[in-house]
Amino acid sequence: MTKISMTVNGKAVSGEVEGRTLLSAFLREELGLRGTHIGCDTSQCGACAVHLDGQLVKSCTVLAMDAAGGAVTSIEGMQNADGSLSVIQAAFQEHHGLQCGFCTPGMVMATAALLKVNPKPTEAEVRHHLEGNICRCTGYHNIVKAVLAASGQDVSAIAAE
Amino acid sequence: MHNFDFVKPATVADAARALSADGAQALSGGQTLLPTMKARLAQPSVIVSLTGISEIKGVCAVDGGVSVGAATPHAVVAAEVGKYYPALAKLAGGIGDPAVRSRGTLGGSLANNDPAACYPSAVLASAAVVHTNKRKIAADDYFQGMFSTALEEGEIITSVTFAIPEKAAYVKFDQPASRFALTGVFVAKHKGGVRVAVTGASNNGVFRWTEAEAALSASFAASAVESLTVSAEDMISDLHGSAAYRANLVKVLTKRAVTAAH
Ligand SMILES: Cc1cc2nc3c(=O)[nH]c(=O)nc-3n(C[C@H](O)[C@H](O)[C@H](O)COP(=O)(O)OP(=O)(O)OC[C@H]3O[C@@H](n4cnc5c(N)ncnc54)[C@H](O)[C@@H]3O)c2cc1C
Ligand code: FES
Ligand code: FES
Numbered sequence: 001m002t003k004i005s006m007t008v009n010g011k012a013v014s015g016e017v018e019g020r021t022l023l024s025a026f027l028r029e030e031l032g033l034r035g036t037h038i039g040c041d042t043s044q045c046g047a048c049a050v051h052l053d054g055q056l057v058k059s060c061t062v063l064a065m066d067a068a069g070g071a072v073t074s075i076e077g078m079q080n081a082d083g084s085l086s087v088i089q090a091a092f093q094e095h096h097g098l099q100c101g102f103c104t105p106g107m108v109m110a111t112a113a114l115l116k117v118n119p120k121p122t123e124a125e126v127r128h129h130l131e132g133n134i135c136r137c138t139g140y141h142n143i144v145k146a147v148l149a150a151s152g153q154d155v156s157a158i159a160a161e
Numbered sequence: 162m163h164n165f166d167f168v169k170p171a172t173v174a175d176a177a178r179a180l181s182a183d184g185a186q187a188l189s190g191g192q193t194l195l196p197t198m199k200a201r202l203a204q205p206s207v208i209v210s211l212t213g214i215s216e217i218k219g220v221c222a223v224d225g226g227v228s229v230g231a232a233t234p235h236a237v238v239a240a241e242v243g244k245y246y247p248a249l250a251k252l253a254g255g256i257g258d259p260a261v262r263s264r265g266t267l268g269g270s271l272a273n274n275d276p277a278a279c280y281p282s283a284v285l286a287s288a289a290v291v292h293t294n295k296r297k298i299a300a301d302d303y304f305q306g307m308f309s310t311a312l313e314e315g316e317i318i319t320s321v322t323f324a325i326p327e328k329a330a331y332v333k334f335d336q337p338a339s340r341f342a343l344t345g346v347f348v349a350k351h352k353g354g355v356r357v358a359v360t361g362a363s364n365n366g367v368f369r370w371t372e373a374e375a376a377l378s379a380s381f382a383a384s385a386v387e388s389l390t391v392s393a394e395d396m397i398s399d400l401h402g403s404a405a406y407r408a409n410l411v412k413v414l415t416k417r418a419v420t421a422a423h
Contacts, residue, residue, distance in 0.1 A: 002167075019167040019208060020198075043196050046260060055236070055263035061195050062264065065167045066188070066210050113259065131340060132258025 004068035008033070009077030017064045023057075024048045026064035027074055035075035035105050039134070046133035049106035050074045056113035058132070075105035078112065088112055088150040095155065097146030099137035106133050111147045120151050123158065162198045169210040173217060173294050173317055179209040180315040187211055187317060189232055189269035192261050217268070217319045220245075226325050231268025231318040238267065247423070248329035249287070252279050252347070255333060257340050268318040274366060275341070276307045276397065281367035282347035283331060285358035287323045294319055307366040326351045328381070330421035332414045334361075336401050343402055344410040346370075348418040354378040357415055362407045364395050373415055383416035 005014040008031060015030035024041075027033045027050070039047030041060050048060045051073040059074075078086050085093065088111050098104045107130070114121060114129045121129070126147045127140075135143060145155045170176045179185060184206030188194055197203045211217065211232050218230045220241045227245040229238060239254035239262065256262055256270075256279050270280040271291060284291070284300045291298045294317045303311050312318070326349035333345035342361035349356050355377040357370045376385040391411045396404035 019165045020162045022195075041199065043192060043261070046258070049260055052263075055234075056260045057263050058260045061191055061260075063167065063188070063191065063195070063208070063210075066169065066191070066212055110259065129259055132260050 002065065004065055006068055007071040009073055019063070019065060021064040022060055023050070023052070023062040023064050023067045023072070024059035026067075027059060027072070030064075033074050033076050037102055037105055039102065039106075044134065045103070046106040046110060047103050049109040049133065051109060051113060054116075056110055073109075075108060078108055088115070088146075091146040091150035092143070095142050095146040095149055097138065097143040103133060103135040103137075107135070107143055111150060114147070115151055120153060121147070123148065162195075163201065163204045165205050166207045167210065168207065169213045171213050171215075173214060173319060176209050176211060176214060176317055177294050177315065179207065180317070182207050185209055185315070187272070189266040189272075190234060190261075190264035191269075192257070192265040193269060193273050193275070211266075211268070211317070217317075223322055226323050228320050228322045229267050230320050231271075232266050235262035235265050235267075246287075246323055246325050246329070248326075248331055248347070248349075249283050249323060252283050252331040252333075255279065255331075261340075267321060271303070271318055271321070272310065272312060274304060274308055274310050276363065276366045277336070277339075277341040277343070277345075277361040278367075279331065279333060279342055279345055279360065282345055282358040282360040283323070284321060285367050285369060286329070286347035286349040286356045287326065288349075288351070288356060289321050289323045291318055292320045292322065293317060301369075304367050307364065309366070324351065328422040330418045330423070332418040332421060334410055334414060336361075344407050344414060346411060346414040346418050348377070348415060348422055350377070350381055350422060355381060357418075359411050359415075362396050362411050364397055370411065370415065373412075377419060381419065381422075383419045386412060386415055386419075 001016040027036050037047040039045035043061045050059045053070050149155045186205035188208045189211045217232045235253045235256045243250035289300050291303050329349040331347040333342045336343040344361040347358045357373045360367045373386045391408040393404040393408040396407045398404040
């Protein structure tokens with residue numbers, strides 16, 4: 001076992017890992033941050049998405065040791081400072097962008113990554129950006145609506161679909 | 162996944178030394194190797210991460226072209242190569258999904274040489290040069306069939322230099338589940354002639370469609386390949402598409418790429 005350190009949701013953390021320990025396992029098992037979900041563990045579904053040094057990554061496909069020294073933001077770091085839901089989270093709630101909620105942490109992290117570089121995406125851009133996030137419940141329309149609403153755009157036209 | 166030792170050198174020289182150990186393997190973005198290791202199709206005893214080596218990251222202009230470091234993620238190529246070589250930037254921006262593009266790298270894609278990967282077609286159509294820690298390899302010599310390349314044991318790709326064509330485009334027909342290319346065609350019109358590279362179609366991996374190259378060198382228009390046919394022999398046949406379907410796609414996508422080229 002090797003001791004590694006990194007910054008997670010703004011806090012300095014450290015823990016013991018093996019070479020094969022995935023970032024997802026480090027977050028969930030070592031740090032107890034179980035908001036990051038493991039849907040497939042094969043790099044397909046995006047439920048495990050977090051930000052590593054500002055970039056959206058699948059935490060099941062990054063070695064914890066490779067992320068050592070970096071800065072991670074997980075779903076636990078997405079709420080407002082006072083503990084209320086962030087704009088993105090509130091939009092998912094308001095527009096029914098989730099049902100079982102399993103994919104939601106990854107969807108929220110993917111949305112945050114998109115809006116950081118593209119604050120007013122088109123519907124097509126939202127769909128293209130969410131290609132790596134699979135949802136078995138919603139059929140995606142309400143997720144797309146939530147993302148557009150979180151970007152401050154009018155979503156009444158999309159509701160008609 | 163079996164356990165392994167992990168090292169993260171800061172220079173190519175140190176990485177090369179680490180890779181000379183028995184059972185050592187390079188890890189770049191890990192978007193191919195980690196899933197492979199989870200499936201126990203690879204069991205290295207030492208993983209040598211290349212992500213801490215700044216000398217093989219980044220994009221820069223070179224005489225007549227653009228050089229891309231092997232450990233440059235697809236997202237960086239998509240964002241930074243556009244001003245030199247728009248077709249290459251567009252290809253990088255269409256690989257997989259955003260999270261794959263954050264981590265996956267040019268060097269990893271070329272070392273793996275998946276028959277459905279996007280980059281091999283760009284490298285072959287651009288007549289790019291693959292630089293390693295030992296030598297330079299011309300694209301025409303580099304690709305040696307599905308998952309097979311000219312790389313030797315422990316050899317590290319450091320960068321790739323792309324000659325910038327007058328016009329180029331990559332058109333990919335997505336395999337919607339994997340997001341790889343069901344078939345993809347890269348057309349590049351160089352001063353000396355046209356090169357057409359096809360990925361996702363052949364059992365022998367990426368290849369040049371030389372008949373189309375000759376026709377398009379004479380007349381760079383979609384109609385120039387109309388009378389050509391592509392043989393379905395040796396084409397990949399799987400549940401996503403038969404060999405005949407892929408052979409037809411090669412021609413359809415070539416026409417689309419010629420029309421899109423700018
Ligand atoms: C969901 C998903 C969708 C994808 N879609 C596409 C797609 O549409 N098109 C596409 O082209 N690809 C696609 N990929 C593959 C992706 O682009 C990979 O990132 C890429 O093929 C491998 O790059 P990597 O940096 O992740 O390499 P790694 O996985 O780290 O390594 C792959 C292999 O290359 C070797 N290697 C790595 N770097 C070097 C180097 N510098 N020198 C020598 N050997 C090296 C490693 O030892 C290993 O054998 C997809 C992957 C996923 C998970
Ligand atoms: S759990 Fe990581 S992509 Fe599905
Ligand atoms: S809400 Fe159930 S998987 Fe998306």
